[in-house]
Amino acid sequence: MEIVKNRFLKGVTVVLSALLVISLMGCGQKTDAKTTEAKTVSENVKRMPDEMTKVNLGLPSNKNMSYLPFYVALKKGNFQKHNLNVNLSVVQGGVLALRGLQSGDFQIISSLPESVITGASEGANVKLIGTLDIQSMYSIYVAKDIHDPKELKGKVAASMVPGNGTDIQLQYWLKKHGLEPNKDIRIINAGDNAERLQTLQQGQSAVTILSPPTDLKADELGYKRFLMRDELKTYNHNMIAASGDQIKNKPEVIYAFMAAEAEAVTFIKDKANRDEVIKIVMEQMEMKNADAEKSLDFVLPALADHGKINIEGIKWAIDMVKEAGVLKKEINLDKLLDERFYAK
Structure with missing residues (x-):
């Protein structure tokens, strides 16, 4: 009787073990199925419209060398x-561009990060999705009788709208x-730049901040230049x-x-295309060849591959907006x- 009992228990154990193995195999297969499904969904993300789709792109300034990728994409048929x-x-400044984005006048805009940071912190339904450049395009110019920045004490600085990215960078440099x-x-x-x-020309200010191509005119006039990118190492312009x-x-889209x-x-960035790019710059920016080459050489090192954002530059911009007293509410990177x- 004892032998029968042992055989019965042994049999039950074997059956239970078999059921456990089958169950584990089933779980493994289920997990693999989910993983495969997720991978398939990821790979099947729709990456372009099925038909030609209109996109209104809002730009806060006209004839800006930073927008060269847009000009080239239009000229070469990339879009x-x-x-x-x-x-x-073109609208006057990033704040107006942001308003156009919120109202639906634009689907996409280009802007300095500061206005988007401020807008998003206040509830604007917008996100930063990329960047054109990962270095500042700005340069500081001082009057001809200024030989050292310390000599600017008691003088006037020409800026843009208070709290705007242009203004924030100028104040950063002064500090x-x-x-x-x-x-x-x-x-x-x-x-604006002009x-x-x-x-500066009329003696109403002793220092200002400029971006291409207006910086070339300042160079011709003999004003001393300080490159913002020499002091501000991480920035998405x-x-x-x-x-x-x-x-x-x-x-x-x-x-x-x-x-x-x-x-x-x-x-x-392909050196083989330099001459063609120079021609596009000359046409779009209404520049002579020498100026187009200078502007291209200034912009090239800053162009962002794949539009990838410099995260440290975003953190810097958030900190500066806070310091300027413009950011009333905290904002984290996930929201931005x-x-x-x-x-x-």
Whole structure:
């Protein structure tokens, strides 16, 4: 009787063991199925529209060398290749570009990061999806009788809108050289590049901040230049932002836009294409050949491969917006960035 009992228990044990093995195999197969499914979904993400789609691109300034990838993408048909009909619209400054993005006038904009940071912190449904460049495009110019930044004490600085990225970078530079804005040096709102340079020419300011191509005119006039990128090592200058609705409802448009922009950057950086790129610069910026070459050489080192954002530069911008007293609410990177759309 004992033998029968032992055999019975042994049999039960074997059956249970077998069932356990089958169960574990089933679990393993189930996990693999989920992994495969997730991988398939990832690989099958739609990366361009099925048909030609209009995209209104808002730019906060006209004839800006940082926008060279956009100009090239239009000229070489990169956008069209990805089923995008891109229309460029110029507004006065990043704040207006951001408003156009929120109202639906634009699907994508380029802007300095500071205005997007401020807007997103206040609830704007926008995200930074990439960047055109990962170095500052700005240079500081001082009056001809200024030989040392310390001599600017008691003078006037020509800036743009208070709290704007242009203004923040100018104030950053002044502070690095021991000058407290609106205490040691008075800051005035002088408008865009051309207007700021004019204040320097007319003696209304002793220092200002300029970007290409206006910097070439300042060089011709003999003003001393200080490169912002020499002191500000991490910065995303002209960034790319999209509305939350566009990202949610038509992500394939964002993928296609970023792919076309990345292809244009690759074309620009290829030395074999230099002459063709120079011609595009001359046409778009209305420059003579020598100036086009100088501007291209200035921009080239800063162009971001794949539109990839410099995260340290974003952190710097957030800190500076806080320091300027413009950022009223905290904002984290997850709320500000969406890095899914980089070109492969």
